[in-house]
Amino acid sequence: MAELRILPQEQVIRLVAQADPREFSVLLGAGASRSSGVPLASEMIGEWRELAFREQALAGASFDDWCKAQPWFESPAEYSELFESLYPDERARQKYVEPKVEGAFPGWGYLYLANIIRAGHFNVVFTTNFDDLVNVALIKYVGYNAVVCSADSSVATINASTERAKIIKLHGDYLFKHLKNTVDDLERLDPNMHGKFGEFAQQCGMLVLGYAGRDRSIMQVLAEQLADDAAFPTGIYWGVHKADEPRPDVLDALAAKYPRRLRLFECPDFDVFMARLHEEKRLSAPLSIQEPVTTAVAGFQRLIEQTGEAARANASIKQQLDHLREQLKGSIAQAGSDAAFDLFEAHIALGNRDYRTGRARIDKYLQQKPNDSRGLTLLGTALAMQGEEEGAERLSEDAAARWRDAIKTDPGWAPPRYNLVNWLSIRRQYIVAISECEELLRLVPKDLMLRRTLAQLYFSAGRFSDALKTVDALIQLNPDQFELLLMRATVLEAMGLIPEAVSAAERATRLAPAEPLGHVMLAQGRARLGKLQEASASFMQAMQLDPHNPSIRMQAGIFFCTANSPLQAIPHLEEAVSLAPESAEAHGWLAQAYAMAGRPADAVPHIERAVQLSPHDSRILSTAGRIFAMTNRPADAERHLQEAIRQNPAAPDAYMALAMLFWGTQRPRECNDVIARLAQFAPAAAQQVQQQLSAMGPPGLMARFASAGAAAQGAGGGQGGWLPELMKFLTK
Numbered sequence: 001m002a003e004l005r006i007l008p009q010e011q012v013i014r015l016v017a018q019a020d021p022r023e024f025s026v027l028l029g030a031g032a033s034r035s036s037g038v039p040l041a042s043e044m045i046g047e048w049r050e051l052a053f054r055e056q057a058l059a060g061a062s063f064d065d066w067c068k069a070q071p072w073f074e075s076p077a078e079y080s081e082l083f084e085s086l087y088p089d090e091r092a093r094q095k096y097v098e099p100k101v102e103g104a105f106p107g108w109g110y111l112y113l114a115n116i117i118r119a120g121h122f123n124v125v126f127t128t129n130f131d132d133l134v135n136v137a138l139i140k141y142v143g144y145n146a147v148v149c150s151a152d153s154s155v156a157t158i159n160a161s162t163e164r165a166k167i168i169k170l171h172g173d174y175l176f177k178h179l180k181n182t183v184d185d186l187e188r189l190d191p192n193m194h195g196k197f198g199e200f201a202q203q204c205g206m207l208v209l210g211y212a213g214r215d216r217s218i219m220q221v222l223a224e225q226l227a228d229d230a231a232f233p234t235g236i237y238w239g240v241h242k243a244d245e246p247r248p249d250v251l252d253a254l255a256a257k258y259p260r261r262l263r264l265f266e267c268p269d270f271d272v273f274m275a276r277l278h279e280e281k282r283l284s285a286p287l288s289i290q291e292p293v294t295t296a297v298a299g300f301q302r303l304i305e306q307t308g309e310a311a312r313a314n315a316s317i318k319q320q321l322d323h324l325r326e327q328l329k330g331s332i333a334q335a336g337s338d339a340a341f342d343l344f345e346a347h348i349a350l351g352n353r354d355y356r357t358g359r360a361r362i363d364k365y366l367q368q369k370p371n372d373s374r375g376l377t378l379l380g381t382a383l384a385m386q387g388e389e390e391g392a393e394r395l396s397e398d399a400a401a402r403w404r405d406a407i408k409t410d411p412g413w414a415p416p417r418y419n420l421v422n423w424l425s426i427r428r429q430y431i432v433a434i435s436e437c438e439e440l441l442r443l444v445p446k447d448l449m450l451r452r453t454l455a456q457l458y459f460s461a462g463r464f465s466d467a468l469k470t471v472d473a474l475i476q477l478n479p480d481q482f483e484l485l486l487m488r489a490t491v492l493e494a495m496g497l498i499p500e501a502v503s504a505a506e507r508a509t510r511l512a513p514a515e516p517l518g519h520v521m522l523a524q525g526r527a528r529l530g531k532l533q534e535a536s537a538s539f540m541q542a543m544q545l546d547p548h549n550p551s552i553r554m555q556a557g558i559f560f561c562t563a564n565s566p567l568q569a570i571p572h573l574e575e576a577v578s579l580a581p582e583s584a585e586a587h588g589w590l591a592q593a594y595a596m597a598g599r600p601a602d603a604v605p606h607i608e609r610a611v612q613l614s615p616h617d618s619r620i621l622s623t624a625g626r627i628f629a630m631t632n633r634p635a636d637a638e639r640h641l642q643e644a645i646r647q648n649p650a651a652p653d654a655y656m657a658l659a660m661l662f663w664g665t666q667r668p669r670e671c672n673d674v675i676a677r678l679a680q681f682a683p684a685a686a687q688q689v690q691q692q693l694s695a696m697g698p699p700g701l702m703a704r705f706a707s708a709g710a711a712a713q714g715a716g717g718g719q720g721g722w723l724p725e726l727m728k729f730l731t732k
Helices: 009-018 030-036 041-056 063-068 078-086 090-102 108-118 133-142 191-201 216-226 249-257 270-280 292-305 315-335 338-351 355-368 373-390 393-409 415-426 430-443 448-460 464-477 482-494 498-511 516-528 532-545 550-562 566-579 584-596 600-613 618-630 634-647 652-664 668-681 683-694 702-715 722-730
Strands: 024-028 124-127 147-149 166-169 205-209 236-240 262-266
Touching: 009 236, 009 262, 009 270, 009 482, 030 108, 030 133, 030 270, 041 063, 041 078, 108 133, 108 270, 124 191, 166 191, 191 216, 216 249, 249 262, 338 355, 338 373, 355 373, 373 393, 373 415, 393 415, 415 430, 415 448, 430 448, 448 464, 448 482, 464 482, 482 498, 482 516, 498 516, 516 532, 516 550, 532 550, 550 566, 550 584, 566 584, 584 600, 584 618, 600 618, 618 634, 618 652, 634 652, 652 668, 652 683, 668 683
Parallel strands: 024 124, 024 205, 124 166, 147 166, 205 236, 236 262
Antiparallel strands: none
16 A cells, blocks of 8 residues: 555644634544543553453453453454453443543543634534533533434534534443443444534545544445445545554545545644644634633522522522622722623624624623723624625624724733734725734734744735745744745745746745645746746646645636647536536636637636626736627626726726727727727837838728738637737738
8 A cells, every 4th residue: 555645733733723614614623622631442442451351350360461462462353352342231330431531621632622613613523522611611611502312312403504513422421321432332233323523524625633533333334434425525534643653444444445535644742733634714812711610600600699589588499699799899890890790791692693692791891891902802702603604795894893992902912903904905005004013023023824824924014025924934944844845935936036946946845735725836836937837737736635625626717828729628517517607717727728719608607607706806807808809799708808997097908908999999099098908008019000000001800800810710829818819810
């Protein structure tokens, strides 16, 4: 078997973080619970070996030699065989598991996972564990109640499309009698669990953490689903502790058989992985962590408020109630009593994207504390959510204003600045975003993700030297991070340093050869160096790695168009349109390729669709004008070319095509006006079109103008598009 490629953890974190909500479910194994106090299976096996030795070995026997002589020793089913032999009764096994699990407390990995679930990124968590750590973390840290299912009889009722997150315990719950831990139990999942696992596999990919893959029941279902091309549409990313550690043969076999759908990555620590994913998602820590005293006080304050008259009349309750008030008196005064509870409730509501409830709680909080930076920050978040849902830019502007108010109130409070930087970046207000980002870095100088954001902002603002300096500083800290090397290649290419850009892209692809974006970047650089054959090979490699990526298909099509090979471009652009039917750019480039190949009639529906999808894109409008001219639609051609010029007054192609159109329709004065406007910003282009027109003879050639398209079509090519072919034809 060929050596399996183990992806770097950072690459998987980026891919999962950038995925849309619900693109991945999560499968957790025992390794995820180790830091929360639950022993690993290997640790329990060690305990059972000693117990079996004490009970079964002859006096004077060597522990190591005796264990090695046992049929269960280091077998794939050692856990199940030992557990069942030492605890043959189902109730006895449950009593053994209970103390192992009851003392567990959800650690940092579960805290971050809970916050990510509350933010809506993950909607389904499968777990082989008997513990309840996912659900406890959701309740304790973020106040979220998930649907928990541990019984085969009830799992069939779970609806995959519901908003509420779901926790599915594949092997049961320690609180119930039947746990799946014997040899027969782990041979197969119960029927409804099996079916539900397969149902979710058809809808999303999977992130596997802390699970070694040693029980047949899970691996059998995974093998069945991987055999179906429609299952796991975004693939499986499976975390392994270390690349060189032994793994079950079945896992390696599946990874080798389905290398593009089951990808292993190095994940030595569940807590660290979830912390990095949480950071990559740019999520704020739960309020229970940011303000633990406020959160605790708010919870107990609610208990006090909900105590009714009948309960107060009970002597025991009254005694505890008075004691609670006395203990919390100082804290409640500091936290603002009801205000603390309102802030707590608002935070939870916004975590569930319930901006209406959140807004009501925040408004109530701000009535008592109108200048509180935390309240203003949450108000901005609520307004942003509402504006996004309603498509109301005014609400979005109000959100930014509240974040600015929060910054003025407390300049050292970082969350509103994070929100503001993101808001400004989306709106391409790069200069202001850079200023805010630089200020934020003074508050949180160790935030490497923020430095990466600043590098991207520098790049978008055209400050390439600053972008390169920032990226290089990040690479010094993380010399083998694929994304940073790719960013460096992008910056260098923008600076015109193409050989250096290619070198950076080559280094990135050597580091992550299975990452298609590296090959795309390498292809683009090689194309600019004139190494067209090598560029073509790089594009083909990228498409082999990710054949269903519309962006890669489109980039390949653009490459072949610019290399004057429209016939090679067309299949890739047709696939891009098929994969992304709402992409104006894909339709526009496909229309361009058809026109270049002498098929203007085929180009028309795609350019019309492109204009419909992006009516203000000057490049698309200009292409539409040229294609309509080729198909003898001069009025439509003129309208689109004029609009292209209006959208971008410095678009030479549109001016040149419009001048040709005016000349061909006997409008020499307007033709000369267009050339004069073109000469103001592109004198070389104006001179070129004048030379072409002077060689064409007198105006009034619309019939011949239309015939040029037919001639180009008959020629079956049209190197460089229809306009050069038209010029050649009219100079005959």
